[in-house]
Amino acid sequence: MNERPNGIREEIITIERYILDQQYTHPGATGAFTNLLYDIALAAKIIARETTRAGLVEILGLAGKMNIQGEAQMKLDVFANETMVRMNSYTGRLALMASEEVPGVISIPEEYSAGRYILVFDPLDGSSNIDVNVSIGTIFGVYRRITKEGPATEADCLQPGRDLVAAGYIIYGSSTMMIYSTGNGVHGFTLDPGVGEFLLSHPNIRIPDKAKYFSVNQGYEKYWGEGVLRFTRWLQGMNEEDPREPLSGRYIGSLVADFHRNLLAGGIYYYPADRRKPKGPRGKLRLLYEAAPLAFIAQHAGGYASDGQQPILDILPESLHQRVPLYIGNRDLVEKAEEFIAAYGE
Ligand code: AHG
Numbered sequence: 001m002n003e004r005p006n007g008i009r010e011e012i013i014t015i016e017r018y019i020l021d022q023q024y025t026h027p028g029a030t031g032a033f034t035n036l037l038y039d040i041a042l043a044a045k046i047i048a049r050e051t052t053r054a055g056l057v058e059i060l061g062l063a064g065k066m067n068i069q070g071e072a073q074m075k076l077d078v079f080a081n082e083t084m085v086r087m088n089s090y091t092g093r094l095a096l097m098a099s100e101e102v103p104g105v106i107s108i109p110e111e112y113s114a115g116r117y118i119l120v121f122d123p124l125d126g127s128s129n130i131d132v133n134v135s136i137g138t139i140f141g142v143y144r145r146i147t148k149e150g151p152a153t154e155a156d157c158l159q160p161g162r163d164l165v166a167a168g169y170i171i172y173g174s175s176t177m178m179i180y181s182t183g184n185g186v187h188g189f190t191l192d193p194g195v196g197e198f199l200l201s202h203p204n205i206r207i208p209d210k211a212k213y214f215s216v217n218q219g220y221e222k223y224w225g226e227g228v229l230r231f232t233r234w235l236q237g238m239n240e241e242d243p244r245e246p247l248s249g250r251y252i253g254s255l256v257a258d259f260h261r262n263l264l265a266g267g268i269y270y271y272p273a274d275r276r277k278p279k280g281p282r283g284k285l286r287l288l289y290e291a292a293p294l295a296f297i298a299q300h301a302g303g304y305a306s307d308g309q310q311p312i313l314d315i316l317p318e319s320l321h322q323r324v325p326l327y328i329g330n331r332d333l334v335e336k337a338e339e340f341i342a343a344y345g346e
Contacts, residue, residue, distance in 0.1 A: 011200075012199060012200075013199065013200040014197045014198065014200075015038070015178065015189045015197070015198035015199075015200070016038055016041075018187065018189070018200055019034050019037050019038055019041075020034060022034070022184070032092075032093045032115055032116065033093075033117065033142075033165070033166070033182075035091065035093060036091070036093045036117055036119070036142065037166065037180065037182075039087050039088055039093070040084075040087075040088075040119075041178055041189075041198055042087060043083050043084050043088070043138075044170040044176070044198075045176075045196060045198075046083050046087070047079070047080045047084075047123070047138060047170070047172070048170070048176040048191060048193075050076060050079055051076065051130070051136065051172040052172075052193075054076055054131075054133075055133060076130055077101060077123060077124040077130075080124040080138060081099055081101040081102065081123040081124070083123070084097075084138070085106055088119055089106075089108055089112060090109075091115070092113040092114070092115050093115040094108060094114070094115050094118065095108065095114045095115055095116060095117065095118055095145040095152035096114075096119075096145070096157065097120070098118075098119075098120045098121075098157045098288065098289075098320050099120075099121055099122070099123060099289070100121070100125075100286055100321070101122075104154075105152075105154050105157060105320070107152075114151070114152065116145050117142055117143065117144060117165075118142065118143040118144070118152065118156045118159075119141075119142055120141045120142075120288050120289055121138065121140040121141070121289060122138065122286065122290055123138055124137075124138060125137045125138065125139055125255055125256050125290065126252075126254030126256060126257065129252075134252060134253070134257070135171055135173035135174075135254050135256070135257035136254055136256065136257070137169050137170055137257065137260075138172075138256075139168075139169045139255075139290055139293050139294065140167065140168055140169070141164050141166070141289075141292055141293035142164065142165050142166040143156070143159045143163055143165060144163070144165055146159065154320065157288065157317075157320060158319075159316075159317070160292070160313060160314055160315060160316050160317070161292030161293070161295050161296055161313035161315070162313045164183075164292065164293065164296045165182065165183070166180060166181065166182045166183070167180065167296040168293070168297065169256050169259075169293065169297070170256075171256050171260050173257060175190050175191060176190070176193075177190050177202075177260070178191070178198050179202070179205070179260070179297065181297055181301075183296075183300060184300075185203075185204045185205075185300060186205040186297055186300050186301040187200065187205065188200075189201060202264075205264070205301050206302045207298070207301045207302050207303040208264075208265065208330075209266070209330075210266055211268065211332075211333055212247065212265045212266045212267050213247055213248050213249070213250045213261065213262055213265060213266070213267030214247045214248075214249055214267055214269075214270075215249070215250050215252075215258040215261075215262060215267065215268070215269040215270070216232065216249075216269070216271070216272070217251055217253065217271070218232070220274050220276065223274035223275045223276045224272060224274055225272075225273070225275070225344070225345050226344040226345055227342075227343065227344035227345050227346050228270075228272040228273075228308075228340070230340050231337045231340035231341070234336065234340065235268070236249075247267065247268075255285065255290055255294070259294050259298075259328065259329075262328075263297070263298070263329075266329075268327065268329035268330060268333040268337070269327075269329055270327040270328070271284050271285050271326050272308065272325050272327075272346060273308070273346045281322075281323040282307075282323065282325050282346075283307070283323045283324045283325035285323060285326050286321055286323055286324075287312070287317050287322045287323065287324045288317050288320060288321070290326070291307075291312050291324050291326045291328075292313065292317075294326075294328055295311070295312035295328060296313065298329065299313060302331070303331055303334070304328070304329075304330075304334045304335065305327065305328035305329075305334065306327045306328075306335075306338055307324045307327070308325050308337060308338060308341040309338065309341060309342075309346070312326065312328070
């Protein structure tokens with residue numbers, strides 16, 4: 001992409017144009033995949049419009065109650081889920097969907113034709129942050145259908161992240177951005193609310209070599225194992241045998257926002273296994289809707305994601321809502337976490 005001497009790019013490229021241009025590099029492509037990405041971008045714009053009005057709900061009518069037009073107000077996470085489903089169920093591009101908000105798979109209604117792709121998504125991640133006006137996001141992953149006949153089944157969703165054909169996220173922050181990869185670089189688009197278009201703002205995102213931040217909820221330190229504690233002390237420059245410059249700590253508590261910052265500035269986000277619920281799952285975050293799609297993005301931006309013991313992208317999900325520990329960001333830092341966990345346990 002050409003730049004003028006003042007740093008402003010020559011071209012203004014919309015997400016639609018960009019996705020179409022990518023399609024032309026794949027002779028024989030039917031356009032279904034291209035349109036699917038565009039449908040997601042459109043759903044994102046609708047969700048973005050509502051998130052910017054979130055603070056007005058109390059003025060215009062409480063969530064769960066009637067608004068002044070007498071319509072029932074929907075909670076934003078329910079609205080985001082419904083928008084993703086409504087935008088994608090009738091297009092003929094998808095065979096099945098699965099959402100963090102819904103216990104089972106989401107079938108394509110019989111009256112619509114089914115397509116070849118599977119869409120998994122977390123419609124509104126970090127939803128506990130909505131009421132305090134902190135950035136939230138939508139995460140998505142696209143797989144190819146693997147069952148051969150009949151309606152698609154849960155088995156089509158339970159694929160390792162390695163098999164994703166595309167993944168991305170939308171961050172509803174000081175501006176709305178959509179970041180995605182189809183395995184050919186990671187590209188970021190910023191929504192111009194005036195014209196209602198996502199414009200290419202961050203082509204070919206690469207995670208910087210030198211990390212700046214570490215992001216973890218240290219409030220739960222007392223529940224951590226020895227490996228996680230020692231790794232954290234190392235990041236803070238407090239390991240006497242292997243001292244380093246301490247990294248700056250930043251934790252928003254919205255995975256998309258924490259990940260996005262570290263992707264652009266360099267760093268590591270982790271949500272380790274902990275002992276808050278001794279009989280509970282190893283981590284908090286969902287493999288299918290959160291960890292795997294972001295691991296795909298990290299990988300294609302030159303980073304890495306692990307559950308502390310193995311690459312996230314290698315994990316074959318056993319159930320739709322499976323949770324995993326997550327370490328994601330600069331490869332050297334994530335590998336260091338794996339080293340500490342191998343030596344001292346998680
Ligand atoms: P939720 O969507 O229920 O608010 O969960 C958010 C996720 C993720 O976005 C974030 O990084 C993490 O949970 C924060 O959890 P803690 O509050 O336990 O740190």
